Each structure stands twice: as structure tokens, then as C-alpha cells.
Amino acid sequence: MATVKTLGQFIIEKQADFPYAKGELSRLLRDIGIAAKIVNREINKAGLVDILGEAGTVNVQGESQKKLDIYANEQFISALESGGECCLVASEENEEVVLLNSKFSKDGKYIVAIDPLDGSSNIEVNVAVGTTFSIYRRKTNIDEEPNESDVLQRGTEQVAAGYIVYGSSTMLVYTTGKGVNGFTLDPSIGEFCLSHPDMKIPEDGTIYSINEGYYVHFPEGVKKYIKYCQVHDKETHRPYTSRYIGSMVADLHRNLIRGGIFIYPTTASNPKGKLRLVYECNPLAFIIEQAGGRATNGFKRILDLDVTEVHQRSCIFIGSKNMVLKAEEMMHEYS
Ligand code: AHG
Ligand code: MN
């Protein structure tokens, strides 16, 4: 019987990869795992307790906040505050960066960027939602107060990144730059257990994920790529299958396992793209690249994009390498 390896055991084992680390990153990853279990518990009860529906507030994105957006945000921030390794959080749900000032955390070496609840529109209808997070080293000195400049770092500077997908099972998938590993929550012991070691995304795939409701305003290259996906061609296994959940984390997780491409291009209502670079595109791009895939804005690598604002948006083409390359070819030719 294969022995169960928990997230905690795995993190300690892998710490050997970082001889200079004194365990801070390990503890930070464990703190995130703890918050994920607490949020998971509430998501699984959603509908039974008063945690559904609108909070009656609007976030900096102009989106009406769901109660679970706010609950998840509070849980992750308080887990990071008590953990002590993180000194600042940038969150989709907070306009300004949040300084963690407890006596433990103000000297934290790391900062965390987070989308506490991705796919909020799916909560009431019991469809998978997620969390995404990025971890960076703080740039400000330990004797300075951390500030927004600590977040404005390129995706290539990430120390670690990951996501939690609250789906038919709850999984935590993360990378520290040495491959991607997936852990499934075993509720009977309350532990994330290694279930998907060394995850790799197939170089080719037959799934494309895009909200075709916005087709009319898509760039010409995206329209051409969608038509390419729909043409009958036995040799290249087309037409592909269209799958779009409306939670980027869930769409990306399926494509990571099966192969596929997720595209959120520029649209009329989001001329710079809808997804946020710092806490959605960069963490997922880091993971997909570490799993052998590709992530660009159609022209430039996501991880190389300059970060000038915390809530900066970007369009994104992410997934199986050869599918993203094909879509880029059409963007170069037609857009
Ligand atoms: P969030 O719920 O964190 O605001 O993110 C939702 C994002 C992403 O998860 C999803 O792929 C996308 O919004 C769906 O947008 P559309 O409804 O415009 O397709
Ligand atoms: Mn949102």
C-alpha cells in the first residue's frame, strides 16, 4: 500500500533543494495550506450557512463582492498574519496592499499576491471555484516598512506560486521553480496528500477554453484561431472540444491534466483583457511553464511583462505549448 505523503512532509523533504533556506518558505506554504482547508470547509457548506450571495460591496475591480470572496480573503490574510513569514499581501479584494503588522509578520521575508476566490460567479450554482497565489521575496529592507513596490515585481521573480481548486475534490497545486506537484485534500485526516507528483501538461491538446460570447469583439487572430479549432481535420484531431467553466483555475487545472489552451483575449468591455496579471496570470503562468507549457499575451511571455500596478490586467493565452504557439501564429498574422 503506497504510503501517504502529506503536503507538510513533502515541503520538508523538498526543503533540501534549498540549502540556504531556514524553513520560512516551507512554513509560508504550510500557512497557505491551512487557510485553504478552512476556506474549503466553508465552500463545502455553502448553501447551508449564510455565506452565499452578495456582500453588498464592490471591489476595486468594480465587481460586486460575494460573501465568500470576503470570507476567503479574511482567512488567507489572517493565516499569513499569524504565520509570520509574510509581511504584505496584495489581494484582488483589497484596493491597497495590506501590511501584516503583527509582531510576528512585520519582519516577514516574503510577500504574497492572492486571488482568494477565483470564479466567484460560480459559487451559488455549485460550480468549481479556486484560489491563486504568488510568493515573492520582499524588496524593501527589513528595517523599512514594506510597500506597494514589493508587489510590482515581474513574474520571473516569483519564489513560488500555486492554486487551490475546490472541485469534485479539493486540490492544491504548487511550484517553487523545480516542477509542479499536486495534492488532494483527504477530509478524513484533514491533510493535503501528494496525488499528482511532477505534473506535466501535454504539448498538444484538443480542448480550447474561451468565452465565445464575446466573439464579435475578439481580435482577428483569436477569431481565426477559434475557426481553426472548429475545422474538421482528422490528422490534427480537429474539431477540438470547447470547455469553459468560468473559473480560470478550474479551466486551467483541467487543461494541465488533459492538455488544452485557455484564452482570455481583449474584449470590448475589457480592452486590456479581464484577468489580473499579478495574482491570476503570473502564478498560473509560472505553474504552466514549470509543467512544460507556455503562457503569453499573444506576443510576449506573461512572466516577462512589466508590472506597474497591483490590479493591472492582461490578456492571456496559456496551456499546451503547441496550441499556444498556433494561436500566437494567428495573432501575429491577423491582429
Ligand atoms: P474572479 O472570480 O476572481 O473575479 O475571476 C473570474 C475570472 C476567471 O476566473 C474566469 O475565467 C473569468 O473571470 C470569467 O470571465 P467571463 O465571465 O467574462 O468569461
Ligand atoms: Mn472577482
Ligand code: MN
Ligand atoms: Mn479570479
Ligand code: MN
Ligand atoms: Mn477573485
